[in-house]
Amino acid sequence: MRHWKTILAAAAVALASSTAAMAARTDLVLGMVLEPPHLDPTAGAAAAIREVTYANIFEGLTRIGPNGEVLPDLAESWTISDDGKVYTFKLHKGVKFHDGTDFDASDVKFSLDRARAENSQNAQKQLFAAIDTVEVVDPTTVKVTLKQPQGSFLYNMGWGDAVIVAPESADTNKEKPIGTGPFKFQNWVKGSSLTLVKTDNYWGEPVHLDKAEFRFIPDAAAAVAAMLSGDVQAFPFFSPDAVPQVKDAPNLKVVVGATEGETILAMNNKKSPLDQLKVRQAVSYALDRKAIIDGASAGLGVPIGSHMSPSNKDYVDLTGVYPHDPAKAKALLKEAGLENGFKATLKLPPPDYARLGGEIVASELREIGIDLEIIPVEWAQWLDQVFTKKDYDFTIVSHTEPNDIDIYSRKDYYFNYHNPEFNKVIDELNLTADEAKRKELLGKAQKILADDAVVGFMFELPKVGVWDSKLEGLWQNQPVPANDLTKVKWAD
Structure with a gap:
């Protein structure tokens, strides 16, 4: 009997071990690829910050779902006034930050006021420019009044830059993030x-x-x-x-x-000779998108001719504006007084699409007389030298933020591009909620950027x-x- 009890006991242990082994991993x-410079999405432009924190550590009033849809998040519901200017958000009850402090409407007011403040460090401060006032109605209700209607407001509140933080921990979120x-x-x-x-x-x-x-x-x-x-x-x-x-x-x-990653050959539009339209057009004609896509994205990228993802319903295919035409590129350089070409720098951040694509781009521009010195930089250097100080001629980067065509209208953005006509279109777009009208305006905006050859539009990052x-x-x-x-x- 003792022998059988021993066998049964061993079988029971084996079964328990087997069951534990079969349990799903947790x-x-x-x-x-990239390490974030810090962990505060409200105070930095690097996409790697959001790749760690978005929906995991931090949450917003709304959030963007896997197919680009706007979903409720900390706000369980909302109502919009008839004039489209007042959004009243009903917040979830019983929410706490990771340090045990309570979340309520005062945290929403603090976060939105902080993001739009004059001294805000938010990389997407423009998202909050339409806000006039933020009012705490009660602990679970907050009312946001806009200066004018904004068709993209709920979408904007789902960006990683619009997450809600607490006043008690906001200043230390870079190294020790506290979210909900x-x-x-x-x-x-x-x-x-x-x-x-x-x-x-x-x-x-x-x-x-x-x-x-x-x-x-x-x-x-x-x-x-x-x-x-x-x-x-x-x-x-x-x-x-x-x-x-x-x-x-x-x-x-x-x-x-x-993705939403428009991969571009960015040009400093204020730096000679890139301040000449014909020179930028010559660069665009020199680019062979297929060769770049094959070499920098294993053939998986999708060619673009302006700053919008081909998966977007409002995308306009403008890849035909500048077909690969080295002869046309050389002719434009001659018209610009640069028959013998010129020398410039190409600063490349770490991602493969930039480093691999940069070699191909440099070769293509060399064919028309533009001699590029390739300068590899780390991501922190790129953010400091290129994005902040605008100390560059050319660079390659993928802009991964969603629906961000408005960046070309931002004062002192690193492209150094200023076009009142384009800014007027974006201003009207921001006031428009009607989908048909928005589509028309987005089409105009894409066409202006293509015509101005602001950057070399290459491909959508797969x-x-x-x-x-x-x-x-x-x-x-x-x-x-x-x-x-x-x-x-x-x-x-």
């Missing part, structure tokens, strides 16, 4: 990884993951090795050029989707993700920069 290691989201910050090993853990008593739908580590792997070869070994289980923004090395791995799947075949819930598309983990789980 941890995830996710790879990222389903994950809270645990630790950050600079240069290596950052870890989030599941929030206790989250107000909304519970998440499946208990722990998520974001591991920073800028080298594509290292990313391939990490995915094939299983050290990293997901790489939502994988190098397209490295896809052939992982596509046949039986435990991995490659998922290709759309969203190439690689992750474990048992992993579910990661976004296929990228309507906003995000690694939203709220629905991510391992299949049972």
Whole structure:
């Protein structure tokens, strides 16, 4: 009898162990190319900040869903006045920040007033320019009055730059972010990884993951090795050029989707000789989009002729405005008094689309007499030298923020482009809610940018993700920069 009891006991232990082993995983290691400079999405332009924090740590009144739709978030509902100027938001009850402080309407007022203040550090301050007043009606109700109707207001409130923060922790969010989201910050090993853990008593739908580590792997070869070994289980923004090395791995799947990433050869429109329209047009004619797409995105990018994603319903195909025509480019340079070309610099940030694309662009411009000195820069250097100080001639970057054609109307933006006609179109667009009229205005805006050859419009960045075949819930598309983990789980 003792012998059989021993066998049964051993079987029970084995069964328990087997059941535990079969239970779905609750941890995830996710790879990222770029490390964020800090973790406060209300005080920095880098997309990597939002790739960690959006929907995970921080939440807004609304949020953008995986297909670009506007969804309720901290605001469970809202009403809009007949004149389109007053938005009254009803907030969820019982919401707390990660430090235990209560969330209420006063936090919304603080966040929106802070974002639109004169001394605001918000990289997308323009999102809040239409706000006239923010009023606390009661702890769960806030009323936002606009200076004029704004058709995109609810969408704007879903950007990562519009998340709600608390006055108690706002000044320290760069290193120790405190939000209301389903994950809270645990630790950050600079240069290596950052870890989030599941929030206790989250107000909304519970998440499946208990722990998520974001591991920073800028080298594509290292990313391939990490995915094939299983050290990293997901790489939502994988190098397209490295896809052939992982596509046949039986435990991995490659998922290709759309982004909002207009990939451009930016030009400093105030710097000679790029301040001449004919010179910028010559640059545009020199670009062979197919060669650039093949070399910089493994042929997966979609060509663009202005600043809008081809997946957008209001996109206008203007790729025919400047077809690849080196002879035409040389003729324009001659008309501009630059028959012998000129020398300039090309500053390239770390992503493959920039470094690989930059080599191709430099070769194409060399054919028409423009000799580019390639200067690789780290992301922090790019933000400082190019984006902030405008110390550059050419650069390559992908603008991943959604529906951001208005950046060309912003005073002192790094393109140094100023066109009153374009600004007038954007001003009218901001006042327009009618979809048909908005489509017409967006078409005009795209045409002006193409005609002015403000930048060299190259391609829409593809969203190439690689992750474990048992992993579910990661976004296929990228309507906003995000690694939203709220629905991510391992299949049972």
